Amino acid sequence: MQPLLETHALTIGFRQGRSAPKPLATGLELRANPGEMICLVGPNGVGKSTLLRTLTRLRAPLSGHVLLAGRDLGSYSNHELASLLSVVLTQPTGAGAMRVADLVGLGRFPYTGLFDRLTDADEQAIHAAMRASDVEFLAGRVVNELSDGERQRVMVARALAQEPRLLVLDEPTAFLDVAGRVSIMRLLVALAHEQGKTVLTSTHDLDLALRSADRVWLMDHQGVILQGSPEDLVLSGQFAHTFEKQNVIFDTKTGSFTLDTTPSRAVALRASGLAWIWTKRALERAGFQVLDAPIPDIPVVEVLGVGSETTWVLHDGNIRSSHTSIYSLLQALKEIPREPQSLRFPNRT
Secondary structure (H helix, E strand, O other): OOOOEEEEEEEEEEOOOOOOOEEEEEEEOOEEOOOOEEEEEOOOOOOHHHHHHHHOOOOOOOEEEEEEOOEEHHHOOHHHHHOOEEEEOOOOOOOOOOEHHHHHHHHHHHHHOOOOOOOHHHHHHHHHHHHHOOOHHHOOOEHHHOOHHHHHHHHHHHHHHOOOOEEEEEOOOOOOOHHHHHHHHHHHHHHHHHHOOEEEEEOOOHHHHHHHOOEEEEEOOOOOEEEEOHHHHHHOOHHHHHOOEOOEEEEOOOOEEEEOOOOOEEEEEEOOHHHHHHHHHHHHHOOEEEEOOOOOOOOEEEEEOOHHHOEEEEEEOOEEEEEOOHHHHHHHHHOOOOOOOOOOOOOOO
16 A cells, blocks of 8 residues: 655754754654554653654654655645645634634635635535534534534544545644543544545543554654554553553553552452452552452452442451442451561462
């Protein structure tokens, strides 16, 4: 497949007056294909925004080349580039008093000019963009009356109204709640898979990136970018290594980050299904090593029932207590005298 966007020996960074350039990453060889959703991830400060700005001609490369549809990015006129590429940044729009439909309509500027009237084809493109972004019902609203999530979808609609082949977004889920983040990422996946767009977005939401991206560009502090499916980068250990921090570990079984705490106590758990998953998670958060089978002098938690009828039964020697919530169970466990620090637990797996 011929990539829509590619780089050759690209160096990105900053030029500061007469001082020597400050490179953030060198020798980058990147590819983005049609119909592909790519998430750019990495720790703070590695240069993700600088890379996106370089790939969209908002910042000049220090050296090397960026090709869009086989042509050097610098060879395009502004008009030509706007018909191929659309960018959504995190900065405020400055269009607070504008109607949503008018803001989306600005995406047609590459085709209409500043003062030209919108044609029927332009109107159709605007409505198609709002429909794809699920903001048609907001058409008459004023932008500054929208929620953060609604405003972000409107900005995506404006970008789509340009009818670009490449859509680049810098942190589109920043400042959104969980539902808003999921909604935006689902929209971007649909644009790639159903409309054949090439979508490149940076994000700090690693869980959503792992679940949504066809490929991940994984950028580290040395300016190295690894490319691969999310699963390939997890299985190779590169994902955990890139985000490795003291007391924080990447759990390759769940695809999430956890605190690396050493348990000081142990408890055996008898449960199944969702009750087992969430009870185990709560016990580990509270500092317990969770065992699958009881051993002498270790409390046992037994989970009975499901849903709203769930009961947590705590067995501690001859003492038995029932609890209707995990919070109550944890409080009861805290009241059990601690075992000596020399207690040896079975090996953690």
